[in-house]
Amino acid sequence: MKFEEMPYSRIDMEAVRKDFADLEKRFTEADSGEKQFAVHQDYYKIIGHIMTESTLAEIRHDIDMTDEFYKGGQDFYDAVMPDIQNLNVRYQKMLFHSKFRPYLEEKIGKVAFKNIELAMKSVDEKILPLMQEENKLQSGYNQLLATAKIDWNGETLNLSLMNPYLHSPDRAVRVEAWKKYSAFFSAHKEELDDFYDKLVKCRTKQAEQMGYKNYLGLGYCRMMRNCYTRSDIAEFRRQVKRDFVPFAERLHERRRQRLGLCSLHFEDEGVYFQNGNPAPIGTPEEILEAGRKMYRELSPETGKFMDFMCDNHLFDVIGRRTKKTGGYMTYLPDYKAPFIFANFNGTSGDADVITHECGHAFQGWIVADDPIREHADITMETAETHSMSMEFFTEPWMNLFFGARAKDYVDMHFEDSCCFIPYGTMVDEFQDIIYDDPSLDPKTRNEVWRDLERQYKPHLDYSGNDYYEQGGFWQKQHHIYDCPLYYIDYCIAQTDALQYKVWMDRDYKSAWSSYLKLCRLSASDFFPGLVKEAGLVNPFEDGCLKSVVRQLTDRMNL
Structure with a gap:
């Protein structure tokens, strides 16, 4: 339907x-x-x-x-x-x-x-009013961001529609775009602080009433962390700082040289080429049709999946002024139908929707007839492994989206994927600190964020922007408000996806066979068992990131 x-x-x-x-x-x-x-x-x-x-x-x-x-x-x-x-x-x-x-x-x-x-450890009748309050606060935050109105050359744009200008090849344009973009957050700083302060206090109250010391215990249960602990994640963060941050910084330095800049300023984040980042060619409808062609050629399974999505209009991807920012994949059980929501804005992120969100959707579609509903309850690090790995598996078809700049996109996507791991891990450590001490005031929270940026992204330079220099960048990150403790799952999954990247460069067919197997396994086993069955190394295993870095370094001659 x-x-x-x-x-x-x-x-x-x-x-x-x-x-x-x-x-x-x-x-x-x-x-x-x-x-x-x-x-x-x-x-x-x-x-x-x-x-x-x-x-x-x-x-x-x-x-x-x-x-x-x-x-x-x-x-x-x-x-x-x-x-x-x-x-x-x-x-x-x-x-x-x-x-x-x-x-x-x-x-x-x-x-x-x-x-x-x-x-059973996550919810109880006695905390229902607090859970309702939490939902209301999250909706209020999203409503504030969705209704942002930024004056740009006579047009009124929302946050999503500012993205092309934030990554413009013209440095003067992106500097002005970031100035206006961050001005929105700065102007609403007190509201954003208030939303988050109330959310932290509300979640902490829920945890205390459920018998936890703080929200971290309750939050781990709500994230269905069914096979690893807070200490396991802390060890993963240590691996990231020790083994991955230096590698990511080498990638940033290579990017600086490619851009011909004396130093990297925050406005240069996410910009990879002097002539601008590769942008997809064609209209949104043509991008979707390119996706259909790609998935038909990738495998019989992905072809049937994409035909189902397109024929049933299960995408809403055009950016509009009154549309919620961001993107996601969700599922409609009565129709066994995934649905993909996004905001196309003329950047490479439009193609990422067809790869990343379709990775989620494909996995949901391929196991839709499983009679055991609980098998669909995959934990988030597994779900994100499906999506982030699909981004790499679809690389051979990027010419359909980027034409002559397909290689530029593949190179950019690889660097961006690697550099995400320090950022995503930083988001997790920030939340770990905040919920461990919910009494921290807004100023101290910002100081915590800025200190973590210096550890995970030491190249960052915010000079000239007081709002970011004082630690306000985190307030644009939806997950911190809406999905507490989620972000580390992306980093665990990205580690899996990079393993698939190395594998598919060596033997695409066997790597794809492993990926299909992982998708079909769904939630039939715990995460360590799933990755072992698929032939991957568990990211929590000491030395996993070091091995990934070594293989990537050899591949790139860094």
């Missing part, structure tokens, strides 16, 4: 409560594992429909944040979703403690039961 034809009806919470009460009654009365599993299959239908309706409301609200009907829908789900989460966990507790658990565990899998355990 085409996206615009999918009917939307706001869920009836009374009906939802009755449905869950009926599930619980039938589950309790079932006298065998087989009968309890039959009840559980009805649970799949109920929760899938709830997620479909709430996701439709979210997408259509994000497409036009001035639409009052869907804004009302978003407000409604912000308010009721904590209650739904609580009903869900209450049902899952029965599953977890079932006397027929051995049978159910054999059907659903051990990973699912570990995730249920984490879910």
Whole structure:
């Protein structure tokens, strides 16, 4: 079914409560594992429909944040979703403690039961008002950013539509663009500080009421960290500082020389060539058609996937003034349909949508017929491995998007992927520090961020911009407000993707076979087991990053 034809009806919470009460009654009365599993299959239908309706409301609200009907829908789900989460966990507790658990565990899998355990530690009826408050604050932050109005040469642009100018080959243009871009954040600094201060305090209160010392324990459960700990991530961060930051700095120095600059200023971040970064050729419609051709040629599976996405209008990628910034892939269970939301703006990021977000979507599509819904509950480092690796697997087709500058794009994407790891790891350490000491005031938080920038990105020069020099850059990073503790998953995944990059350069066919296997494994095993089965080295293993750096250094003659 085409996206615009999918009917939307706001869920009836009374009906939802009755449905869950009926599930619980039938589950309790079932006298065998087989009968309890039959009840559980009805649970799949109920929760899938709830997620479909709430996701439709979210997408259509994000497409036009001035639409009052869907804004009302978003407000409604912000308010009721904590209650739904609580009903869900209450049902899952029965599953977890079932006397027929051995049978159910054999059907659903051990990973699912570990995730249920984490879910039970993540939500409770007593914190529902705080969870509602958290949702409202996140929506307020996104509404503020989505309605940004920046005067640019007589046009009024939002933050997403400023991107081409922030990366202009004309340094004077990008300096002026960054001045206006950062001025928006500086002008709203107190509001942004207030949103985050309230979010930190709200999340900390939730954690304390759930019996945690601070939000980090609760946050790790909510991120379904089912096989590694805070200390494992701290060790990964140490590896990044020791083994990867020096490599990334060599890439920045090479970029400085390529640009012919005496030094790198913050306005030069993300700019790779004197004649400008390669930009995709063609209209948004032509870019999507190029994606269709690429995926048809890549493999039979990806071809069928992309035809399904395009034929059912499961992309909304054109940037508009009233559209939410950023991009994502989400899923509509009732239709077994991924959906990709983005803001095309004429930069290489438009092509990245067709690779990165399609990596997520492809994995969801290829396992859509798996009868065990819990297999779709992949943890984020695995999900991002699917997307970031797809960015590399699609490199042979970049001529379809960039024409004569395909090689420039491939080189730029490689450098950008490598240089992301220090930044993403820095975002994680920032949040680790903030939630470990939620009493820090806004000024101290900014000082923490600026100190971390000097450790992870020592080349950065913010001279002339007081807002960034004082540590305000982090306030543009949606994940810090919306998805606490998420960002390290990108870095773990990027480590996997770089391993695939080395592998595919040596033997593309076997690397692709491994990737397909990883996608199909879904969440049938824990992350260490998945990467081992796929033939990758676990990024948490000491020496993994050092080995990746050595192989990349040899490849690039650095």
